Amino acid sequence: MEKLLYGVAYYDEYMPYDRLQEDIELMKEAGINVVRIAESTWSTHEPQNGVFDFSSVDRVLDAMHKAGIQVIVGTPTYAVPTWMVKQHPDILATTAQGPGKYGARQIMDITHPAYLFYAERIIRKMISRVAKHPAVIGYQTDNETKHYNTAGPNVQLQFVKYIREKFKTLDAVNDAFGLDYWSNRINSWEDFPSVIGTINGSLGAEFSKFQRQLVTDFLGWQVSLVNEYKQPHQFVTQNFDFEWRGHSYGVQPDVDHFAASKPFDITGVDIYHPSQDDLTGIEISFGGDMARSTKNSNYLVLETEAQAFVNWVPYPGQLRLQAFSHLASGANMVAYWHWHSIHNSFETYWKGLLSHDLQPNPVYNEAITIGRDFARLSDKLVNLKKNNKAAILFSNESLTSIDWFKFSFQSSKNYNDVVRLVYDELYKMNIGCDLIDPSVEEIDSYDLIVVPALYTASDRLLKRLNQYVEQGGHVIYTFKSGFTDEHVKVRTIPQPGIISEACGISYQLFVEPKQVSLKNNPYRVSEADNQVHTWMELITPDSAEVLASYDHPHWGQYAAITRNSYGKGIATYIGCMVSSAVMHAILEEAVRQAGLWGPDQELAFPLITKSGLNEAGRMIRYIFNYSDEAVEWKHVHASGTELLTGEAVEQGQSIRLDRWGFVIIEEEM
Amino acid sequence: MEKLLYGVAYYDEYMPYDRLQEDIELMKEAGINVVRIAESTWSTHEPQNGVFDFSSVDRVLDAMHKAGIQVIVGTPTYAVPTWMVKQHPDILATTAQGPGKYGARQIMDITHPAYLFYAERIIRKMISRVAKHPAVIGYQTDNETKHYNTAGPNVQLQFVKYIREKFKTLDAVNDAFGLDYWSNRINSWEDFPSVIGTINGSLGAEFSKFQRQLVTDFLGWQVSLVNEYKQPHQFVTQNFDFEWRGHSYGVQPDVDHFAASKPFDITGVDIYHPSQDDLTGIEISFGGDMARSTKNSNYLVLETEAQAFVNWVPYPGQLRLQAFSHLASGANMVAYWHWHSIHNSFETYWKGLLSHDLQPNPVYNEAITIGRDFARLSDKLVNLKKNNKAAILFSNESLTSIDWFKFSFQSSKNYNDVVRLVYDELYKMNIGCDLIDPSVEEIDSYDLIVVPALYTASDRLLKRLNQYVEQGGHVIYTFKSGFTDEHVKVRTIPQPGIISEACGISYQLFVEPKQVSLKNNPYRVSEADNQVHTWMELITPDSAEVLASYDHPHWGQYAAITRNSYGKGIATYIGCMVSSAVMHAILEEAVRQAGLWGPDQELAFPLITKSGLNEAGRMIRYIFNYSDEAVEWKHVHASGTELLTGEAVEQGQSIRLDRWGFVIIEEEM
């Protein structure tokens, strides 16, 4: 990327009256230098089957180009027109809940050939038309693509073929998935039942994996189409999103981000997060780390909130804080969804930079300052490079299988609760980290790998982790890791299975803790924080040192948390769900042992620091104040220049940040 | 109406054994002078297609007439026989949940021609048979008619024709509803998708309006049939009901009461309300005000509770209090659902005046005293006339659109919560009020109009309200008023749109309050009551005076509640959801300014007073004690006669009411 992009999604099609020039004036005032268009309006661009109308695209491209604003064009395939569904009702995905109903976006069967035919035609029409337009810098294929739980008979058929290709024989399937149970055994390919009703977690998890593959395939196919027209200076991206809990929360269950992002030139994401008093920056950091890690490169924030809905209107200063937090994680683009609030339909309260009156307002006014700073500091801040020494190993497979085998009948916690339990504490400790997935090849460059709830993993991966420890790496596992193989079959050796070797422990029993705490409060936290919850394994140490055991009349002899030296490295094992405070203490200890404790760790949330090297090879340090109180601290890093003010910063100097404020320091070489 | 009617629903068909004469004896003892029959038992009256048996109707009519009890005959169309559904399964309404299942009442497609054919035939058969019977004083068409969410393909077809008739072109529809969004644009009439799955709030709200029109049309059609047979002294009525929250709560979402009541001679309603410690009289008053306002006339309470279900058995005295409260709101009839508790089926615990043992009981015994008083005081109390100076403007369209665009993802509050927030406080202040809807022509006779959450309204209506203020009227708006036009399209001018002119304010931002209170507690309420919740608009006053602003570190500069002089009148704007206590204070101030504060307002809940002129033109004042404690106060109105005791009441005299007691004072001329 040559410069920082500051953008908005722009829908000329939604405008209540023609105000393109007026909007462009307001954009330029705010430093908006890129707009994203066209991904949502297939029915406008193809009002009838084979009748095309790209006039709104043309006029926006021309006007933007004239104004010096660049454009990312989306393929409009994630929301299908009425005529298509009327003509081919079965284009709507059939799910476990039955056939679909027209109305929402993201409701089609992404494997349906009629849909694919129409999608290919509009993609070719649109991209061929715009590819040589000077305003166009890139393309987005589709939007927030997922599989939409498509599971109709045609998808089932593909799945059976996929299973046969993978396992060759039904005996192998029956064995790997344990289908004898409850008479689920399949003895002839014709008998393969629809997976919709299955109660077999291995079969169900395999189907989820297959569905994720459908997404990867679909996106790869779109990219291949767009690539036929793409000009050398243009890029293709996707807008990935995350597990949604009313906001971006964790690992996306329905997409394998690492696999799906391969064909793209650059990864894009949307990140929506709590605001006002609940703004922490964690989702910005998590989503950014995930996006950056997919290709170990800079990424685009294609969508994030401006005003969004009612409880997210930012306090003064927060919009700025958010924008630069994205840059600090490695983003080269920050774009709002969306420019203007919509006057009808569904997301009317998911407000844009402009309210429905389409006039400047306090949030827009703050955006102006961001746009100016982006432009002014682009050379210094673009293409920030990271070299993290810590990583979190996450696993789509484990996410799925823990959905099948929940912690308990009552528990609403899932895999991402464990991921976030570790991620959040690393974030608060200012440990920059990458995310890696089971396909990772190179891990030896990391000093510390944290492995939350790796419930489902191949022997190969677990042995690789043992080897990593043996060769001097530090690993922290949580409970449930190593339990099942890649087919969600529980290992038949003592748990935690293969990693027992590096961890120096074993267990046979596990229970749901009720009023259990860690004996003698080993991490000196509050009594409430010393409680364990949701899950506890009754661990017997072999060679491991016991860091904590349970305070319980019957389970007191078992270990809760252990540490083991194995080869040149250390493996820590956390056998129970602990509080944030205890997790923080465990991680802090491990971080220190891994040699990663430094001055940034002396700061702590709400003082968040992120760093990297800019194109000139200089260290850029961001320090953010994620709180409603001003804060002051002593700068211990090398002297440099604070880029927003241009003032020199000396080592040892006191710096004061307003509430929700931040500084950006470029160190001297 | 010539006299007060005291009635019950009576189902000879449900009786476990023949006890018609025994029932009539008990009715006469209790002063029951009217029964409502036949609306629920189509399958008894037409046991097979085209085979009719009105013997239970005939025998009840004859016996009642002999006993001097009048009869209202219902058309039995709201519950369909088994033979009909077996023969024409598609008579059952298809809804968003799919085809219907036989069993409950109110499950048919009220537009289905087979249903209409059978309904017309039984109506003609039954009404022609009974019309000249001397016992019959009137008819009820159907019962609690609604549209039952009918939305099958045939209804969809009618809707598309309705849309075309209304908008003429699809361009107009696409524009008004913003259908470009998410590719929902419709470019050919054949493509019009079933509205069942729509995510477009404008389209969905229009469909709800269309469904309400179906109810209006269906009832009008029934009335036209009955009118062919109706004798000059007879009336036709309907039994309207209200938003149901386990009891009658607020504006009915599925019926446009004002439009639907037009063809009827007199409006009827059912009103069910909490009892025992939760009896407040509010639902009696609200339902009565709505019913009376539909035709600006007296009305019938066709159903209200006797014992109803287990938590509603009235305390001693409450049944009397309730009956006279209905009269005080303008009812000419109070009828129980129902005479006897049913021994089988579904509403077995929705008990009648008689328990299942069909013998006198404490509740029945209290009814005896009511029947006697009704008979004795009928001339004094019948046809009470009201001349209210305050009105609440409600809107079915706003109810629907706020259902589409909820206050927040979590909030369970809806439009009726706002309606009731203002209604309840006016009630407790003893401000008699009418209900008016957007079709209202004449509003200048009111001194005060309260407008809760008028989210959806035409320019015409809002300008009319501006004009009303300009000419000296007082209006109180709550938040969300004026936001969208009649197509649920958000206005593109600064909010609150057209009414900004009269209100002298504007806002661009709105948020969900968390721990926000009104600065400096301007209404001197408790700290808890000073909190705002659910919704807050960040208001900038223009010409308006700020009555309250927010106590919040970031939103403190914005106004919460404002008042503006505009022309000769005053417009108050409440920009946030406030407590009952704050609403009370705001309304009290406005009531005083509108010149409506008088001696009745010095009393307050639980002392509730209602008044009106009787046929002799004398002022009748009811004073009710809605509490479990006796209460005493000084009578400040003119001297007169307490009608229950016949004793004189002097101005200035102390009056004492037992718990749940009341007096009725007829003033001297």
Next chain:
Amino acid sequence: MEKLLYGVAYYDEYMPYDRLQEDIELMKEAGINVVRIAESTWSTHEPQNGVFDFSSVDRVLDAMHKAGIQVIVGTPTYAVPTWMVKQHPDILATTAQGPGKYGARQIMDITHPAYLFYAERIIRKMISRVAKHPAVIGYQTDNETKHYNTAGPNVQLQFVKYIREKFKTLDAVNDAFGLDYWSNRINSWEDFPSVIGTINGSLGAEFSKFQRQLVTDFLGWQVSLVNEYKQPHQFVTQNFDFEWRGHSYGVQPDVDHFAASKPFDITGVDIYHPSQDDLTGIEISFGGDMARSTKNSNYLVLETEAQAFVNWVPYPGQLRLQAFSHLASGANMVAYWHWHSIHNSFETYWKGLLSHDLQPNPVYNEAITIGRDFARLSDKLVNLKKNNKAAILFSNESLTSIDWFKFSFQSSKNYNDVVRLVYDELYKMNIGCDLIDPSVEEIDSYDLIVVPALYTASDRLLKRLNQYVEQGGHVIYTFKSGFTDEHVKVRTIPQPGIISEACGISYQLFVEPKQVSLKNNPYRVSEADNQVHTWMELITPDSAEVLASYDHPHWGQYAAITRNSYGKGIATYIGCMVSSAVMHAILEEAVRQAGLWGPDQELAFPLITKSGLNEAGRMIRYIFNYSDEAVEWKHVHASGTELLTGEAVEQGQSIRLDRWGFVIIEEEM
């Protein structure tokens, strides 16, 4: 039964590798002397339509026989193979939710002739093959059989025929069920609507009764098939289960246990219960009493938990306590579901004696001690005979009808809450009791019958209970008893109907209590325990003595709890839902009056005592400590021998029990 059986369910088919000999070694070490096999694996035994493979059965039978372990063979019909459903999709039960989906067990229409054809064929094939194998001691037909809500058109057709057979005419049906209500009257058999959508509680309850009859018929049919092959020394049993609330809780709604168990040689049940701090033994006792009462004989616990899921892993000592508690209720067999934890599929966390590592573990190690004690003490403990003087009369019909007519709209309580309210207090009082149902013939041998919420009952039964009291029996009724007849038609005489005679009371009104307590705290319990909740009847005593009345400003004159002498006996009536503490006090008083108070009642939970006569005619007394604290008490019964230690126990001697400990005393003759 010749000896105590200690068993496990064993699934060779689920094993991840061949370990039959290894498993048998471990079983023998643990004293396992019986395994249950084959009931879940139809698709393994009949991999394709008509292709059979019983190799896993054969090899297990041979190996077990060689090891001296006996085998119970199950008919594998409760989980259907994929090929069958693929070939005949309509074998899956159609329910109110529509057609079924393949995957789970217990999803078929047990009346479908194709299913019955296949079931009969595999039963004949399997049972004929194994019947003469020396390892086989008995058979289990199907498993946890229920009707799976089957209600498709074919079932509906059978139901209509059943109705016609039972009622002869539609007039009788319309009358008994009150179908005139809401036009539900059926006037021609062809019109009979699917009962799926019915709102008529009488019709719905009759359908539930019919569905229970389907289960009885299906099981009887299976037994008749197995009996054709059964050898003289073999038995046939079923595995009944209970209302499920995450564990076995109360009366099974879907099966009439007494009727269904008739064709079996011996009743079997599964019992799953809370553990760890929540272990009380109540479910063990309740399930055992129900099983024993079905045939007034000893029974088999075919399944109970070993480790089960995560919150049920037993504390040390609990597995022993549980096993002997089963024996103390009259079980002759205790078997775990299951031997080994399963590595795939669905019940992966419903763990067996062995964890997934298939190695000895603390729970298995405790089982070893049980197996040894079972073997050592078998002659003393097998075939324990009971002679209870107290009984609880339960009713499937009342369970169903209270589901139709719930206590209130909000209440989640059902019939079983009332059953357990009385059962639990009798249990804690060490009153051994039988369960009897409305089919009971002989009740005069009981001194006390407790009748919870007998909402639905025939005149005959109620008159029989009146007669029982008259002749000297003691009955305790709770609220709601006697309310409706066997067609769920409310009685038209004053409530509680026919039993008013023995109870000497009547009531017409009932309400939902809010902050109501018993006046003057007659049972001297805590204030919280003195509250009544959920339901209260406003009782007027006739001849009855008032034991408690309501503390309420309006209902204070009504009785809450009464006692009446009638003939030579006493009838107590409890008109409201009371706390456990109050129920305990009421029951204690009644127990004393019935002459059932003795030394065992001086002990109390957590000291639980059970007794009976062994085959030698000697009194066996079990005393269990259901607590986490050691306890000591004085032995007041006759001297004897403590069987576990072999030590003499003298009358008057102090005995000390460890936490979760127990003793078994065989009295001297």
